[in-house]
Amino acid sequence: MLSVRNIVKQYASHRALDEVSLEVPEGKIFGLLGPNGAGKTSLIRIITQITGPDSGEVFFNGQRLNADHIAQIGYLPEERGLYKKMEIGEQVLYLAKLKGLSTQEATKRIKYWFEKLEMQDWWKKKVEDLSKGMQQKVQFVATVLHQPELIILDEPFSGFDPVNADIIKNEILELNKQGATFIFSTHRMESVEELCDHIALIHRSKKILDGSVGDIKSTYRSNTYWVEYEGTYSLNQADPIFSVLESQQLGNITRIKIQLRPGQTANQVLIALLPHVSIQRLDEVIPTMNDIFIEKVKNVN
Amino acid sequence: MATNKTLLIIEREYMSRVKKKSFIVMTLLGPLIIALFYGLIIYFSIQGVSGTSDKIAVVNENKTITEKLKSNKNIQYEYVSKSLAEMKKSVKNSGYDYILYIPDFPLDKPEGVQILGEKQAGMNLSGRVSDHIEELIRNQKLKASGLKQADLDNLKSSVNISVKKIAETGAEEDSSAGASTIIAYVSGILMFIFIMLYGIQVMRGVIEEKTSRIIEVMISSVKPFQLMLGKIVGIALVGLTQFLLWIILTTAISTAVIKVFVSEDDMKQTTMVQNDGTKMTSAAAVKDSPFGDIQKSMANLEVGKIVVVFLFFFFGGYLFYSALYAAIGSAVDNETETQQFMMPVMMPLFLGYALSLSVVTNDPYGSIAFWLSMIPFTSPIAMMVRLPYGVPDWQLALSMVILVVGFIGTVWVASKIYRVGILMYGKKTNFKEMVKWFTYKN
Numbered sequence: 001m002l003s004v005r006n007i008v009k010q011y012a013s014h015r016a017l018d019e020v021s022l023e024v025p026e027g028k029i030f031g032l033l034g035p036n037g038a039g040k041t042s043l044i045r046i047i048t049q050i051t052g053p054d055s056g057e058v059f060f061n062g063q064r065l066n067a068d069h070i071a072q073i074g075y076l077p078e079e080r081g082l083y084k085k086m087e088i089g090e091q092v093l094y095l096a097k098l099k100g101l102s103t104q105e106a107t108k109r110i111k112y113w114f115e116k117l118e119m120q121d122w123w124k125k126k127v128e129d130l131s132k133g134m135q136q137k138v139q140f141v142a143t144v145l146h147q148p149e150l151i152i153l154d155e156p157f158s159g160f161d162p163v164n165a166d167i168i169k170n171e172i173l174e175l176n177k178q179g180a181t182f183i184f185s186t187h188r189m190e191s192v193e194e195l196c197d198h199i200a201l202i203h204r205s206k207k208i209l210d211g212s213v214g215d216i217k218s219t220y221r222s223n224t225y226w227v228e229y230e231g232t233y234s235l236n237q238a239d240p241i242f243s244v245l246e247s248q249q250l251g252n253i254t255r256i257k258i259q260l261r262p263g264q265t266a267n268q269v270l271i272a273l274l275p276h277v278s279i280q281r282l283d284e285v286i287p288t289m290n291d292i293f294i295e296k297v298k299n300v301n
Numbered sequence: 302m303a304t305n306k307t308l309l310i311i312e313r314e315y316m317s318r319v320k321k322k323s324f325i326v327m328t329l330l331g332p333l334i335i336a337l338f339y340g341l342i343i344y345f346s347i348q349g350v351s352g353t354s355d356k357i358a359v360v361n362e363n364k365t366i367t368e369k370l371k372s373n374k375n376i377q378y379e380y381v382s383k384s385l386a387e388m389k390k391s392v393k394n395s396g397y398d399y400i401l402y403i404p405d406f407p408l409d410k411p412e413g414v415q416i417l418g419e420k421q422a423g424m425n426l427s428g429r430v431s432d433h434i435e436e437l438i439r440n441q442k443l444k445a446s447g448l449k450q451a452d453l454d455n456l457k458s459s460v461n462i463s464v465k466k467i468a469e470t471g472a473e474e475d476s477s478a479g480a481s482t483i484i485a486y487v488s489g490i491l492m493f494i495f496i497m498l499y500g501i502q503v504m505r506g507v508i509e510e511k512t513s514r515i516i517e518v519m520i521s522s523v524k525p526f527q528l529m530l531g532k533i534v535g536i537a538l539v540g541l542t543q544f545l546l547w548i549i550l551t552t553a554i555s556t557a558v559i560k561v562f563v564s565e566d567d568m569k570q571t572t573m574v575q576n577d578g579t580k581m582t583s584a585a586a587v588k589d590s591p592f593g594d595i596q597k598s599m600a601n602l603e604v605g606k607i608v609v610v611f612l613f614f615f616f617g618g619y620l621f622y623s624a625l626y627a628a629i630g631s632a633v634d635n636e637t638e639t640q641q642f643m644m645p646v647m648m649p650l651f652l653g654y655a656l657s658l659s660v661v662t663n664d665p666y667g668s669i670a671f672w673l674s675m676i677p678f679t680s681p682i683a684m685m686v687r688l689p690y691g692v693p694d695w696q697l698a699l700s701m702v703i704l705v706v707g708f709i710g711t712v713w714v715a716s717k718i719y720r721v722g723i724l725m726y727g728k729k730t731n732f733k734e735m736v737k738w739f740t741y742k743n
Contacts, residue, residue, distance in 0.1 A: 045724075048521045050724070051724075070522060075521040079517050080518055081516075083317075083509075083515055094309070095522065097309055097520065098309055099522055127513075139518070249515055
C-alpha cells in the first residue's frame with residue numbers, strides 16, 4: 001500500500017537517508033527499526049509530508065504521495081504533546097477537524113473513543129491536569145480518530161505503564177484487524193516480535209535488512225538446538241550428525257547445545273540419541289529480533 | 302481545504318486568547334489606566350498653574366532696582382532685611398522654600414543672582430524667577446530712559462496665536478500644533494506598544510508549540526506556512542479586538558474622567574488667568590493655550606482617517622514584525638534563548654519610536670521624517686506620528702505599498718526559517734544556522 005522508492009534526504013553535511021526503498025504491505029504491521037539517529041524519523045517525516053525528499057518517490061495506494069493523502073494518514077510522533085491550556089475534548093476536536101472531519105462527526109467519534117478507553121470525564125480537563133500516561137492515551141485517540149488507512153506510530157509505548165501499554169497494544173491489534181496498516185518505529189525489540197509482521201532495519205541512513213519477520217528469522221537459523229537428556233551418551237567431536245557447542249551437567253540431566261552438520265536433521269539426532277538416553281527436551285535455538293538487530297548493526301560497523 | 306485549515310487555526314488562536322482571563326482584565330483595565338493617566342496629566346497641568354506655590358525669601362542688596370518682585374500664584378516673594386549669611390543659617394526653620402539672593406550689580410551687567418535652598422530649585426522655577434528679574438531690569442531701564450509706569454503697563458500684551466492650515470480648497474482650517482502633537486504621540490506610542498505586545502505573543506505562541514511538542518502533530522496535518530499564518534492572523538485579530546474595545550471604552554471613560562477632574566470652575570479659572578495678562582507668566586501661557594484649542598481642532602483633524610490609517614499600519618507593521626518574531630520563536634527551545642535574536646528585531650522598532658517622537662514631531666515634513674515613514678521597519682510608527690500634521694496622499698499611498706511589499710517579504714523569509722526551525726529540538730541556534738535553513742529545499 002505504501003511504496004518508498006530510492007529516497008535520499010541530505011541535510012547540510014549529513015545524509016539522513018541514502019537510497020532507501022521499502023514496501024509496506026496492506027493490512028500489515030510494519031516495523032521500522034534502527035538505532036537512534038539512523039534516519040527513521042527522517043523517513044517518517046517524508047511519508048507524513050512534513051519534509052520532502054531530495055530525490056526518490058513515495059507512492060500511496062499506487063498514487064504519488066500528495067496533500068490529499070494527509071487525511072488518510074495518522075501520525076503519532078515521538079516528540080509529541082498537546083496544548084497545555086486547552087481542554088482535552090476541545091483539543092482532540094480541533095486536531096480531528098484539521099484532518100478534515102466535520103464537528104458533528106468528530107464529536108461522535110471522540111465520545112466513542114473516550115468511552116472505549118474510559119476517559120469520558122476528561123473532556124473538560126486541561127492537559128496540565130493529566131498524567132503523562134493519560135496524555136498519551138489522548139494523543140493515541142487523536143491519531144486514530146479520523147480512521148486513517150495508514151497509522152504511523154513512533155515509539156508508541158514509551159512512557160506507558162504496562163497496563164495502559166497493554167490497552168493500547170490491543171487497540172492497535174483491533175484496528176489492524178479492521179484493515180488499518182501500521183508503521184511502527186521503535187528500537188524496542190520485544191514489542192516488535194509481539195506485533196510486527198514485516199520489518200525493515202535502517203542503520204546509518206541505509207536500509208540494511210527487510211522482509212517478513214518469519215522469513216528473516218528463518219534465514220538467521222543456524223541449525224542449532226538445545227538438547228536435554230538423562231543417561232549417558234559419549235559425546236564425540238567427530239560425531240557425523242552434529243557438533244557439540246556447549247555441554248553442562250545438571251544433576252542427572254545433561255544439557256548440550258549442538259549444531260547439525262550440513263544435510264542432517266533434528267530427527268537424525270533423535271535417532272542417534274534415543275537408544276542410549278531418555279530425551280527430556282529438544283528445541284531449536286531461534287535468534288530473537290534483538291539478536292538479529294545487534295548482529296546486523298555490529299556487522300555493518 | 303487548505304484555507305479551511307488556516308481558518309481553523311485562526312479560530313483557535315483567536316478564541317484561546319480572547320477567552321483568557323488576562324485578555325479580559327487587560328481589555329477592561331487598559332482604558333481605565335490610560336484614561337486615569339491622561340486625566341492625571343490634565344489635572345496636574347491645570348493644578349500646576351493654580352496649585353503649588355514656592356515661598357521665596359528675597360535678600361536684595363541691589364540699590365539700582367527699586368521695583369519689587371511681584372508674587373503670583375506659583376511664587377511668593379517676601380523681602381527680608383537679614384543678610385545672606387544669616388538667612389543661610391536659619392533657612393531650615395524659616396518656613397521659606399528658597400532664598401533668592403540679588404547682589405548689587407549694574408543694570409547692564411546682571412551677575413551673581415543665586416537661588417539657594419535645601420532642595421535644589423528646578424529648571425522651571427529658576428526660569429520663572431529669572432524671567433521676573435529680567436522684567437524688573439527691563440522696566441528699570443525703560444524708566445531710566447524716561448517712560449512712566451502708566452506707559453509700561455500699556456506695553457504689556459498677551460498674544461495667543463491661532464494656527465491655521467490652508468486646505469486644498471483654499472479655505473482655512475482651525476488647527477493646533479498642540480492637538481496634532483498629542484495625537485501624534487498617542488498614536489505613535491500605541492503603535493509601538495501594539496507591535497511589540499502582539500509580535501511577542503506570536504513568538505511565545507510558536508515557542509509554546511515547540512516546548513509542548515505539539516508542533517509535529519500539527520505539522521502532520523497542516524503546512525508549516527498555514528500554521529504560521531494562522532497564528533499571526535489570529536493574534537492580529539485579538540489585537541484589533543482589543544484596540545477597538547479600548548477605543549470604545551477609553552472614549553467613554555475619559556469623557557467621564559475629564560468631567561470629574563476638570564470641573565467647570567477650573568475651566569473658567571484657566572481662561573480667566575489667560576485673559577488677565579498681568580497675572581500671567583509667559584511660561585504658563587504657553588502651557589495653557591493648547592487646552593483651549595484642542596477640543597475645537599480635534600473636530601477638524603480627520604479622526605476617521607486617522608483610525609483607518611492606524612488600523613492599516615498596525616496590521617501591516619504587525620505582520621512585518623510578527624513574521625520575524627515567528628522565525629525567532631521557531632529557532633529556539635525556550636524564551637531565555639531569544640535574547641540574541643530579539644536585539645536586531647527590536648532595534649529598528651525602538652529607533653523608529655525614539656526618532657518619531659523627537660525628530661518627526663519637530664519637523665514632520667523634513668527629509669528624515671519622510672524616509673522614516675517610508676522604510677517599513679519604522680514606517681508604521683513614523684507615519685502615524687506624521688499623519689496628524691498632514692501628509693500628502695501620494696506619500697501615504699507609497700508608504701502603504703512599501704509596507705505591504707515589506708511584510709510579504711518578511712513573511713516569506715520567516716516561513717522558510719520557521720518550517721525548519723520548528724522541528725529542531727535541543728540545538729543551540731545562531732544566525733549562521735538560520736541562514737542555512739533559509740536555503741533548505743522543502
